[in-house]
Amino acid sequence: MDQRVVVLGTPIDNLSMSETLKSIATAIENSDHLHHTVVNAGKIVSMQKDPQLRESVVNADIINADGQGVVWASKLLGKPLKERVAGIDLMEELVGLASRNHYKVFFFGAKEEIVRSVVQHYSELYSPDIIAGCRNGYFKKEEESTIARQIADSGANILFVAISSPTKENFLYQNREVLRRVNFIMGVGGSFDVVSGLVKRAPMWMQKVGLEWLFRVYQEPRRMFKRYLVGNARFLALVLKYKLLKVK
Template sequence: MNRHKFLNTEVDNLSMVETLDLVERSIDANQQIHHVVVNAGKIVAMQTDLQLRQSVNESDLINADGQAVVWASKTLGKPLKERVAGIDLMVNLVELAHKKKYKIFFFGAKEEIVKSVVNKYSSTYSPDIIAGYRNGYFKKEEEQDIAREIAQSGANMLFVAISSPTKENFLYDNKVLLKNVNFIMGVGGSFDVVSGKVKRAPIWMQNYGLEWFYRFAQEPKRMWKRYLVGNSKFIYLVLKEKLT
């Protein structure tokens, strides 16, 4: 696999189609892929959070979730083919699960949100794709019991909709317990979008890398630090690495 490294971060140079093909082949071969996506905010956090850096960089498959990461890769002379957004990958994989009769475990978000996601996919496709679900509220000492529950559910795929760095560290710390699950992936706030709680930016804004601004405009008081401060730090890191 063609993997690039910049800003202390590993990223696989794969398109969406190539990523989907890799996941499908892995499931059919009964192998496990520990997947993660990186965006500007996560890369900034990885500069100082060494546990998060390890959880990300030692994953089997790492995609560039944000358009800013694709921009950075080109600026630093290590161009990536395209953005592979986590939510788009998840949606495509749910469709693949229906076609291939895979089962999925949905873990994360509030109870009403994860239930809404399960109900939506059950009605759109079939209840047969659901291996189980659980909300994302738990104590640290409950982690291994949750991992065992998921492992025993018969799931081929696991989507974890919890904020960083909790989801990355949960998957890294428990991937041995989850070895029977062929594909494990953190999906952040994707359940909120699928359930309709949060609206996603129009396609043209996604294509121009402005999805962050659309999200900021929806909740400026909550998101200003994550995006305005985080994006400024990211640009600084890219320029610093470019110059040195």
């Protein structure tokens, strides 16, 4: 896209939430196909040493900055992004769009009880008519192509994949030809856990100041401490490298 800039060696579309939603809505209305992904500090760090993940991300049609840290880094490096476009916020907006325009949504990922809870939540909030189908996120590698075909055959206009990185990015990229029958596809990480109520989202003030990660550590210290503390330190080192060495 012509709004794309490169931050920390990663292409990112300099789009606001409203601009992103407009692009997606137009694609669905025109029966086109868009592959969407987001990047945050941890994913950009992982992309430095994971060529498969990098390939899966950079070939997406829209790449948004999900993490506030990425937005800050873009400003420090002289390539300011307009704003953070959080995946979970985008997902919520798109489910509302599906309800208004009679689109179908497929929910793929998380534990069985979690994805079922998400489907129930949106069915009650909007209507069961928006549900194209759902499936938990536990599967063997050899099952991927079958799952992709099932999603494509469901009649879904929108697909949300709530699986951890790099599995969700690689699934969407490696099955991109089959999934072209779905107008819009995106990974949403742990969003289903939040929608189901299993995990609480950080207060708005923490989101705005870039401390959402700290709230996650507070809720799940054993699982998240090393992930965020080490990941954030590596991200900071990467930013300093690009700033001091003026790497493009």
